[in-house]
Amino acid sequence: MDPDDFTFIDLFAGIGGIRIALERAGGHCVFSSEIDDKARATYERNFGETPSGDITEIPADDIPDHDVLVGGWPCPSFSIMGDKEGIDDDRGALFFEIERILEAKQPHAFLLENVKHLKGIDGGEVYEFIEDRLEAAGYHVQSKVLDARDYGLPQKRERTMIVGFEKNYKFTIPERNREQKDLSDVLQPESAVDEEYQATEYIKEKRQDAVNEENVFTPSVWHENRAGNISILPYSCALRANASHNYLLVNGERHLTPREMLRLQGFPEDFEVEGAYTRIREQVGNSVPVPMIAAVAEAMMDAIERDETTPVTEQTELPIE
Numbered sequence: 001m002d003p004d005d006f007t008f009i010d011l012f013a014g015i016g017g018i019r020i021a022l023e024r025a026g027g028h029c030v031f032s033s034e035i036d037d038k039a040r041a042t043y044e045r046n047f048g049e050t051p052s053g054d055i056t057e058i059p060a061d062d063i064p065d066h067d068v069l070v071g072g073w074p075c076p077s078f079s080i081m082g083d084k085e086g087i088d089d090d091r092g093a094l095f096f097e098i099e100r101i102l103e104a105k106q107p108h109a110f111l112l113e114n115v116k117h118l119k120g121i122d123g124g125e126v127y128e129f130i131e132d133r134l135e136a137a138g139y140h141v142q143s144k145v146l147d148a149r150d151y152g153l154p155q156k157r158e159r160t161m162i163v164g165f166e167k168n169y170k171f172t173i174p175e176r177n178r179e180q181k182d183l184s185d186v187l188q189p190e191s192a193v194d195e196e197y198q199a200t201e202y203i204k205e206k207r208q209d210a211v212n213e214e215n216v217f218t219p220s221v222w223h224e225n226r227a228g229n230i231s232i233l234p235y236s237c238a239l240r241a242n243a244s245h246n247y248l249l250v251n252g253e254r255h256l257t258p259r260e261m262l263r264l265q266g267f268p269e270d271f272e273v274e275g276a277y278t279r280i281r282e283q284v285g286n287s288v289p290v291p292m293i294a295a296v297a298e299a300m301m302d303a304i305e306r307d308e309t310t311p312v313t314e315q316t317e318l319p320i321e
Helices: 017-024 037-047 092-105 116-136 201-211 258-264 277-285 290-306
Strands: 006-011 027-032 068-071 109-115 140-147 158-165 221-224 230-233 248-250
Touching: 006 017, 006 092, 017 027, 017 068, 017 109, 017 290, 027 037, 037 277, 068 092, 068 290, 092 109, 092 116, 109 116, 109 290, 116 140, 116 158, 158 290, 201 221, 201 230, 258 277
Parallel strands: 006 027, 006 068, 068 109
Antiparallel strands: 109 158, 140 158, 221 230, 221 248
């Protein structure tokens, strides 16, 4: 494959964050799949094409040959905010669709993304199962948990990245790749923010009572956790698709605007999301930190271009007693 001009497929595509990242790394998308109608509409608006639907109903023969498979399969089963049912849940079991396509199409490499806690489910057994299946499909696999804050975004968003190559390249998933942006680089001027994004007076007063004016600074994002504790932070906690409407408040007073949410994920300024505010929160919250994915993809292409490999150590077979 040509690392400067490679093809890829975009599975569980959402609104296209991974696609943007792979295109920045030099890739050309030849196929995409997404089941959610709202996300499909947003994808079509920004890329001029509508993704194919349910991947479980698409035969591998209908998927074009490609150099790299990418995707972040649905993560509620693996998330600390979900029930953590793992691979047995229907959404977690969508991993097997990735395995099916890898086995049938044998791309040169893959890049997968999921929640941080993927590796900790059942004492690591779920991740070990996943890695074993990927290796059985013919790939050298490595993984690492990355944080979007290390890739130029003021959002604490930790994700498990899984990378695989057919060849055993000398490759390390990059841990830091971009200069840090401040919240001031992301937030819109208050004069440009519509009144509709203001929290209710009740919520504002409740937040103020909770912090009692201690350690208050601006700009900041006030985060309420599941226990009701409030943290005032110089960055945003992870955007989530189905969180409480008030779990993140800018300066303790208002909600994030759609543009600010997109900026926190590293989307370009001309990117637009379809739907009402709640649907926009879901779509952006389900997406990925674009610069983080791009950094990993660029490192992958560098490894392929160098074409330096590490010999696989053969294990000595022990005699059967």
